[in-house]
Amino acid sequence: MDFPVLTTLIVLPMAAGVAVLLLPRRRPELALPVAIAASLLPLGASLWLLVRFETGVAGFQFVEHVNWYEPWGISYHLGVDGISLLLVVLTAFLFPISLLASTAIKDRVHLYAASMLFLEAGIIGVFLSLDLIVFFVFWEVMLVPMYFIIGVWGGGRRVYAAVKFFLFTAFGSALMLAAILSLAFVARDQLGAPTFDFVQLLGVDLTRTAQFWLFAAFGLSFAIKVPLFPLHTWLPDAHVEAPTAGSVILAGVLLKMGTYGLLRFNLTLFPEATVDLMPVMATLAVIGIVYGAVVAIVQTDIKRLVAYSSVSHLGFVVLGIFALTAQGLQGGVIQMINHGLTTGALFLLVGMIYERRHTREISQFGGLGSVMPIFAGAFLFTAFASVGLPGLNGFVGEFYVLVGSFLSLPVWAVVAATGVVLAAVYLLWAYQRMFTGPVTLEENRGLSDLNAREIVILAPIAALILFLGIYPKPALDRIEPSVDAILQRIEQTTDYRVPDFGSGAVVDLVGEHGE
């Protein structure tokens, strides 16, 4: 076996977390710098992974497989493919940045830094696990540090938000665990021995009814995480109360665990149910796109506004996934990455102004453009990336999703397209209220513009926003084979066929799956 880079990716942040805990308590100022430096190691490992990843291969790479508890068919099985690769890199990329943006945390810093690093390990574990028990363990483990990050270092209603976050997710998890167990039982009946191995479970034959219920159990858990309308109400509270870094990670990678799960498990393990439920999922996604945006428009708290924009953007991801076309799936995956970058940056920016003014009320600002021109420019740049301006990253995913979903779900795609207007409304209106006009409040007059540390935090994200907008091909090339394989599997196991396009045929506007 080659060097176990995937295990390394999980162990590094975990070990770093332990190391931070072991730092002398008398020196709290050491915790954050050590954590930041340590978090560069998994970033390096993830970049190594990115470089060594073989483009054009659909299957799992860097696979590690060790039997763990053979009687129950549990194995320590890790692997990375085009779908998880970029999510892992994104995770490893966002953690050093979030830690660097955590200088406002003064209370129990070493616990905070350790929680962040444990969280990183958990998230990377979720994206790499190919055994459902191992996956489930990481999925649950990750909840704990996140719970503390919101509940200890959060804002005024942090306990309410943390408990809400925990209960929502735990509720979903319970159902998922039941579904995982029943999958293993079915596997025992068919294969002779129980297994929790994802790759082996792909060979299990499930009835349509079984697929439906299992899809529902997995799907509910993932849909809460996404969050899919109407399961989204934990998100604004969690975001508003979480410290800046918590919001960045929450929006940047945590939500992606939901869409990743749908794509990785629901589409592959329950293909028939996927095809049956395609219009249902797409409908919820489109409601999320429009509804999230409409509700975002009238938010008075800028952090809540960005939180609702996530509901809208993640709706695009889910729509792309359940479009079941190559363009839609690729768009969904790249949109996960793009949303992580742009929304992560927006939360960082909101955090920067919060640290100066200790308020997030939009009405408390006004005219900041002349006081903090660099900050204003950075905010506007990110806002336009989020709005989906071509040339910046947000457009690529949105355009793929729209064009791709139009092939199979034209009506849904057209409704989703109205999201581009609403996104412009809520972000540009917020910008107008915060940054333009005369400076109305005395408190805002003396605010300092971004400092070097803050520019260092934002610059790498801005560079990626530009790069992925102008030249997304390297990313898309890595995603493509893996999502194609998923589509092929669905075509082989169901009577679904990816819609033919380019034949000059008149589209049936109701769509094959419209009823």
Place this chain on the structure above:
Amino acid sequence: METLITLALLLPLAGFTFLAFFGTRLPEPWPGVIATTTAGLSFVLALIAGLDVIGGGTERLTVTWFEWLPALGVEASFLYDPLSVLMTLVVTGVGSLIHAYSIGYMHGDERYGRFFAYMNLFLFSMLTLVTGSNFAVLFVGWELVGLSSYLLISFWFERPTAAAAGKKAFVVNRIGDVGFLVALMLIFNTFGTLAFDAVFGEAPAALGTGLATGITLMLLLGAAGKSAQLPLYVWLPDAMEGPTPVSALIHAATMVTAGVYMVARTGILFELAPVSAGVVATVGAATALFAATIAVAQFDIKRVLAYSTISQLGYMFMGVGAAAHVAGVFHLMTHAFFKALLFLGAGSVIHGMAGQQDMRKMGGLARVMPWTFATMAVAWLAISGIPPFAGFWSKDEILAVVFGRGGGWTVLWAIGLFTALLTAFYMTRMMWMTFGGKARWDDGVHPHESPRVMVVPLAVLGVLSVVGGLINTPFKPTLEHFLEPAFEAFHVHLAHPPEGATPWVLAFVSIAAGLIGIAAATARYRSRVPDEERGAWKLLNRGYYVDDAYAAAFVVGGGAAARWAAASFDQKGIDGAVNGVARLTGAVARRLRPLQTGFVRSYAVAVLVGTVGLLAWFMTRGGF
């Protein structure tokens, strides 16, 4: 040649990048000089490459940079055919003049460097729009000009009205963009590609009338947004909040013509959908008349010109709707000359009047601003359709083609003719109120002629407004010969003016309309400013209250709906249900507390019963 096109595109982008980072640190006038240089060089390079196309060395050039969106088959690729050559030259040519003019106009502005960065960004965006060789790259330019327009309208963002106007422009444009996006989805679905060559090549065989109509109506929605046509025109008058050179370049000469360009470029699709083509022309005619009637009653000199622009764009839509693509693009070009000149002239007036834009406070400026007056007078004759000035030739060609198509098109022709009369009327009104009669200046205002860097571009545009029309007269249709291959390559059949004596008669009729308009306005405004603030005048002045109605419907109504969704539905409804479940659980738990006996055996019984029950259910109903 390919390198020249690449450079012509990238120079303004380089200028933008450089000025965005270092523009604030450079002293005046260097940012302006740098930006003007990149614009001018871009023009020269485009001209050299264009001469190759004009001279017939090559009919078209294609430049491909890289593969952009693989799964959609989209490349970052540019097409340089006669139509893009003409558009590129107009954009960079007029653009360079306006850059130069701005060196003087923006003198002393706090964000001088920033202004020129944005102007260069606009040039790059517009060039991308007019040279893109597929729908996706066209859309990139389309959106980036929207961004530049947003940045430049709200350039003086400390003014709340400017900030609001910028946002309004972007949002209204985005409404049109939804149409554009849907058109792109339909096109990809139908053709499996977004490349012009493939789409236009296959369209005649592959595209049914119904689908062609759907695609083109969606494209029209996009075009109506960008080109400020009914019902999406409302952003353009507000866009006048931007600095005047911006109004001249973006909101008169170039960006707003993008919709016209797009319809001409996709001509074959409209040809396959006669209904859509008719809708384009009808929207154009209706907008032309509608906006002209509003222009008649404006007092703000820039708002007169803004409504005039909307009206003139309506003519262009009539032209391209009637498949008179050459005439439409020809009018686009002449309009770019004289409307840019009118705006820059207005800017010179505003500059000289220390920011005053109300024509009721002007008057008698001809004496103190002779150059501004003389050049604007040329533009006034050009837009009024008086030969041999530029506007006459292009407007007349459009009207002649529309008339020549007969039937219902005759109605559109009549509307166009009446609009021509109104155009002459309101432009003459504007000239008298600004330059004629007695001075009505506020105290302390001392008008003066503008500096040379502003006057020279005026003069150049003045010359172009005189002779620009001569490149495509019925006697020598040079432009038509030049542009025809571009349309032929995409299988478009151009409509032509009728033969024989008809065009002569039509020309005389439209000259007469122009003269009547001029005479009527002269009689009314030569010696006084009549009271025009009541009754019908008020209705026109407020633009039939359309803007107010939109505000009531979308801003107030939509806002209330959104607030209801956020407060009542989301917080009380969905989240209320969530919290309700939590409370219910808590209540149930309190009731169940007595069950917690502490005896392990009773728990064990409960667990056993539960497990058996579950197993039984799974076996009978689970279906595994």
